[in-house]
Amino acid sequence: MTHRHPTQEDPVVAGLSEAVGGPVGDHAGRHPWWTPRRVLLLLAAVVFALGVVQKAPCSLGASEDTEATYAQMCYTDLRPLYIPRGFAENAWPYSGDDQTRSRYEVMEYPVGISYWAWGTSWVTHWLVGSPDLDDRYAAAPSQLWGLDGMDAEITVFVLVNAVGFALLALLTVWFLTGVSPGRPWDAAAFALSPALALTGLINWDLIAVALVAAALWAWTRERTVLTGVLIGLGVAAKLYPLFLLGGLLVLCLRRRRIADFTTLLVTSFAAWLAANAPAYLTGREQWRVFWDFNAERGADLGSLWLLVDQATDIGFAAGTINTWSWALFALWCLGVFVLGMKAPEDPRLAQLGFLIVAGFLIINKVYSPQYVLWLLPLAVLARPQWRDQLVWQGGELFYFAMVWWYLGGFLEPAGGGDAGFYWVAILVRVAAELYLVALVARDVWRPEHDVVRSPRRQSEMTTRSTSVAV
Known part of the structure; x- marks a missing residue:
């Protein structure tokens, strides 16, 4: 298959390539082993390893200095949750045992994450020599932090998860390189993403990310049942993969494939149900904690709701935010639905x-x-142009730095009061995201601007851009 090389159609990459001889020619040879997919897998491995190094100062060793953690921007949820969620005792996250529940809080995450965390805690215990749990049962949870070898054990837990996350990142790259035929290099913006390096180890989100990438790959190969299963498993790890069904609804309606959409709904629900069954059957009350926690949660970090709440002192109630956010999101989805149905060509998922x-x-x-x-995986495929990816991810990186300095108290005015500069960071992040949203919406409405659909036109634009630069 002929691959579209980014130096032939991306102005940023084409301009940079001038330092090494210019864009790839039409008759350039191909290395027999270093395929685009293998190159991108290697690059993703290097980037993720750099992310682990960035987290190392305060996440791969004991650190009681919270201020230093925020100053160095190396926080991860994995270390502080190891003992409070019972993983030091290998407690099943959905156990209804009275002693377990009196000692430890229930995992506030979906079942896919809870299973993963419990499984990696089991691997951690095996790697550190299966510690005697009887001594831990006899101690108060707060005393477990001071046990001999506990710091090293938690570090092993973080590293076990890091290895698993790295594999998930590589799987994501593998799937993304196969979504658009002949365009494996579109996945480069994921493999080389600074956002992947900086945030990949904060929490367990890469589980759902890999499943979403797999679902995109399965859909392009018309594997409807597999697509539904992957979406259902993704929803079991994070809610957002559910929203892919909205895009699939548009595509199935446009192509008059209602039976396929019904199959997607049934298989997604069946996979989600199967994934949730062990948790629900062993601890119904514990299973509900995730849903109750999210329903009762108020305006939190990074949201426009938090900005408005702090700037105006309105004091939004959780119920009010729930009602308005879902109503506004419903209107947004309606807009995407109309855009997708009115587009002159079938949009891409x-x-x-x-x-x-x-x-x-x-x-x-x-x-x-x-x-x-x-x-990230959706963005790099929706708008595979480096300029636009750099603008969007630049906004994300700016926010990444500001949120940790905000939590560390470094952005507070000398005279006291709210950290207004953190509000600026929220607005910059949202503005960068809306910039990419506008471009993707334009590409849907006017497909000739979509590099995936109109490579010849984009290639001509690139040639003109590089000629002007020279």
Whole structure:
């Protein structure tokens, strides 16, 4: 298959290539072993390894200096949750045992993440020599932090998860290189993403990210049942893969494939149900914690709701935010639906998925730093142009730095009061995201601007741009 090389159609890459001889020619040879996919897998491995190094100062060793953690921007949820969620005792996350529940809080995450965390805690215990749990049962949870070897054990837990996340990142790259035939290099913006390096180890979000990439890959190969299963498993790890069904609804309606959409709904629900069954059957009350936690959660980090709440002192109630955010998101989805149905050509699933997920994040009451990973595989396929990716990810990186300095108290005015500069960071992040949303929406409405659909036109634009630069 003939591959479209980014130096032939991307102005940024073409301009940079002038330093090494210019864009790849039409008759350039191909290395027999270093295929684009293998190159991108290697690059992703290097980038993720750099991310682990960035987290190392305060996440791969004991650190009681919270201020230093925020100053160095190396926080991860994995270390502080190891003992409070019972993983030091290998406690099943959905156990209803009275002693377990009196000692430890229930995991507030979907079942896919809870299973993964419990499984990696089991691997951690095996690697450190299966510690005697009887001594831990006899001690108060707060005393476990001081046990001999506990710091090293938690570090092993973080590293086990890091290895698993790295494999998930590589799987994501593998799937992304196969979504658009002849365009494996579109995945480069994921493999080389600084956002991947900086946020990949914060939480367990890469589980759902890999499943979304796999679903995009399966859909392009018309594997409807597999697509539904992957979406259902993704929803079991994070809610947002559910929104792919909105994009699939548009595509199935346009192509008059209602039976396929019904299959997608049934298989997605069946996979989600099967994934949730062990948790629900072993601890119904514990299973509900995730849903109750999100319903009761107020305006939180990164959200426009938090900005308005702090700037105006309105004091939004959780119920009010829930009602308005879902109503606004419904209107956003309606807009994406109309855009998709009125488009002159069938949009691509990555484009529709990106638009829906972006709307959810902008309107949602919490927008954690690692949520950029939700958009990353969708964004690099929806708008595979480096200039636009750099603008969007630049906004994300600016916010990434500001949120940690905000939590560390470094942005507070000398005279006291709210950290207004953190509000600026929220607005910059949202503005950069809306910039990419506008471009993707334009590509859907006017497909001639979509590099995936009109490579010849984009190639001509690139040639003109590089000629002017020279």
